[in-house]
Amino acid sequence: MQLSTLTSITGIVVLAYILELLRRQQLREKYAAIWLCIGLVVAPLGFFPSLLDSTARSVGVASGVSLVLFAGFVLVLLVSLHLSWEASRLEAKTRTLAEDVALIRSQLAESATPSGGGEVR
């Protein structure tokens, strides 16, 4: 089997999967933009892996395939960094929400027993 068969099938499957996730509203716009761009770059490269050979040589990499490998690794690194950042933000927001719920509970308890000083059961 030729290498281009494997990579082209992979490229098409990845692009189709991204589009289906978008259609089912499982991806938000900000992620959708990134993944659509990645999909649109990956799919043609799958059909013609030699497309990047001249670009690769001009930046000092022996072949286009190696450049794709390197670029792919950097990309995955950046994506995982971005996800860590998002997870940190989400944790901060969850914390605020938990505090708000606790405050609302204590307010409810205070209004239920006007004399009692805000017991939370």
Added chain:
Amino acid sequence: MTPDGRSVLIILPAWNEADGLSAVLGEIKQQLPYVDTLVVDDGSSDRTAEVAAAAGSAVARLSFNLGVGGAMRLGYRYAREHGYDVAVQVDADGQHDPSYVPALLAHLGEADLVIGARFCGEGEYKVRGPRRWAMQLLSAIVSRIARTRLSDTTSGFRACNRPLIEFFARWYPVEYLGDTVESLVAAARCGFAVRQVPVAMRARTTGRPSASPVKAMIYLVRAGLVLLLAVIRRMPKELRELAPGSPAYAAYLEELLARRQLAAEG
């Protein structure tokens, strides 16, 4: 209650609007004494919630900023819980003139969603250059999808009936342009009828739309992406079952008719 017996809620998404809010609420109360207002405080760091409560409005405070779409879904959920017949969205910065609300309400008989639109002759709101072309392209495409002429798809001045309150309470996009363009396209694609009413908009107290070509280009690309998503996205079945032609919508029409007859007899 309006003179014809509909209960109306005006939803004002507000983010750091403490300065102008009491004037806006005062104007609404004076011109539209029959409506209720809900200020959704979208995680403001100023006294927005206190000002709104002091002006006699209902207030819902979000723990952090969600954007207009997030604030509006909370507003629609509030409208649904309290059984309002009509929900009207009005900006808290005073650019929407509440004296146009009766015009929006009047057109709700023939449509499910009525949009107060600039660029229809009324008023002096002008946008020039590339941003204007981007907006024109956007409205041409959205008009085709909605099968009606819409000249201002990004207007945040809109009124909707009970089936759409139910729809928006379950699904309201939180993304950029999602609260205006995408929600409009989704409702139209599900079969809800959309109409526009010409309105004049006043100068905003804060911020100006930019006329720089680079920003207009970015705006066009983002609007294009939002539109693409809005068109390829599949709406969940339980949302499509709220649209005209469904049993739920037929039940709503029947109830409306019964109430009108009751009002005519009484």
